[in-house]
Amino acid sequence: MIDPEVLVPFNPTYVDGPALTAANLLWLIPAAPIVAAGVSALLKQPRRKLSATLAIGSMCFSLLLALAAFAEVVGDWMDGAATRETVNLMWFQFGTTNVDLGWVLDPLSAMMLVMVTLVGLLIFIYSVGYMAHDENFTRFFCFLSLFAGGMLTVVIANSLLLLFMGWEIVGLTSYLLIGFWYQKPAAASAAKKAFLVTRVGDVFFLLGIVWLFAQSNTLLFYNHGAGSMEKAALTALLAQPAALGLTAAGAIGLLIFAGAAGKSGQFPLHVWLPDAMEGPTPVSALIHAATMVAAGVYLIARVYPLMQAGALAGGTTTALIVVTWVGAFTAVFAALIAVAQNDIKRILAYSTVSQLGYMMAGLGMGGVAVGMFHLITHAFFKALLFMGAGSVIHGCHEEQDIRRMGGLKADMPLTFITYAVGMLALCGFPILFSGFWSKDGILEAAQHWSVAKTPFYMLVFGALLTAFYMSRQVVYVFFGHWRGGKVAQESPAVMTLPLVVLALFAMGLGLIGTPAWPWFRAFLDGHAADFAWRGFLEPGLLALMGISTMVVFLGLGLGWSLYGGQTPKIQEQDALQRAIPMPWGWLRDRLYVDEFCGATVVAFYGWWAHVSDWLDRRVWGGLVTLVAWAFGQWAKLNRFLDTSVVDGSFDKGCEELASSGGLLARVQNGRVQSYLRILALAVAALAIILIWSSRA
């Protein structure tokens, strides 16, 4: 009898609720862009329109489904029951162990799905304009769709394995898209760098996955009590000691964090992210600002029960402390470097690294809701900033150096207004902009952190730097007078329209996370959101908001006073460089992290490669040559034996057979009468013998 499990390995199990819920159809969300990518990859000839339509259409489809799923989750939540629906399937079996895949629909994934599909869709539309003149338009949309599919897989995954698959698709497409203009050596090497550096994190991540699987025998997050993020498995993990005073839960959490740090550009694995700006600008916006780099943060939020396991009430864990410190350090470190960059996209790249540090710190100190809120708001305003930068670059005829721009306020009004909105949101300009509320959430969490106060001061300093470098950039680009060559022009509507939409979100999104109406946090935590002005009046909160507002104004004021009065010529030194030339130089050279890596890791690998090369050539090569020579000689001997002994005797035998056959064939001359003659002679001879013998 055939086991039906084997026949239909993908039969869904453990489904809750009615058959046609959004959770059951959730897999369609990543499937649609992946199919679109596959179709446009398999087209016989590049068909630009079809491929762009497919990509945008599939994203629209995904967005609608995501909205439906979101509505369902919100509906359930309104009814008072925060739900987590999972659909788990068995992929394969070895021994008695199942390897399961599955997806999960809960507030976290629903929120993230809407964000990724919405930002993705806007960027897809924007790309139609930005890439209009590129001959590899089709390839671009194919990669972009594949990326979206991978990212959405990460988001819906209910299994670390499925998450890792999406994670790697995302890594691959990131590589492909950074190196999209592979004719440029810088782009090609940036792609390689991104791939290799994130790989370092991925190795640790994979180790964490394997360890978790070995310990808890499942990779599903939630499985009705049997998942690895649920109580039974976490208790078992906590009981298991690992090295250095960590429990297995803590050690696995740290390994997974290493993977997240690689993807999310946390120090010291941030080095690939600024270089990734060699890719087309929509790619920078989508992958290296809004979504992919957020995957690491999302991962930490997803495995938060594991990170938090073992914490006492109000306490924290080693893993979360590490996350916090790395995040806070990265936030300040990257913000410092951003101060002294001159490439418009590079400034934004370091700003992204810095903001990712904020998110990590928020996760470490305040929990899922704090980090995720900043992730969502950041996704919108950073996508806006990158696309605005793309619009600027497009309008300035592929110029990226902010020293060769200036005065674009008049030439590109729409871009300027939207960019200013994004910039103010990033700086955390009070009340109106979403960045203020999400950043304040993180600062508030830092203020109340039980372990140390230093992260709080670091993050406040980071906020000052953020306001400063953004005002520097905006002054350089949009104020003063034009310093470039050909006159800039405004971008087409297909590019500016997404900017406007994103700008609206950058402003409005803050409303769902204010202290008066903490809808976002309540939604993620699964309790009801109450609207109360009293939220603002909590002790210390107004003071904190005051501090943060002051810091923002201080940063903006410093930037304006240093750069606003005069816009320097390109040969001239930066205002800050004149004031503090030495540290400025260090910052401009990105604090020598790349050089440090070059002198240590790269040099070590170079040396190791030389040693391996020498071993290969001299030792293994020599051995192989010797063996090959011996076999050659043996073969020669065999050939001699074959040709002289075996072949010789065989040929001789054949010759003998042929000659004797020829002799005998002569008797058969075909004449009947000669046969008869021989017959007669034989009979006669027989008769003679018979007569003779009877005589005797």
Next chain:
Amino acid sequence: MGASTPLAGFLLVAALLFAIGLAGALTRRNAILVLIGIELMLNAANLNFIAFWRYGPHPEALTGMMFAIFSIAVAAAEAAVGLGLVIAIFRHAKTTDLDQMNRMKG
């Protein structure tokens, strides 16, 4: 056995007939004449059957006669087959010359 018995005379005639038939079969080129030679040799053998029966120990048993009748019947059949073959070959090769019919040589 001696020259005086009538059997020897029959045997001598049969031997002569056989020799004539053999000579004909061996020397003639025409296939039909060769067949005639063979028929002569067969009849020489039949003569021997009759002679040995008639002067043998049991002449009353009719064995030799029966044998000869069978032999003649078989010879007739054989002649029919042989002539059929000759006609078939003639149709094909337009000749009855045996020297030219050497396709079967080795």
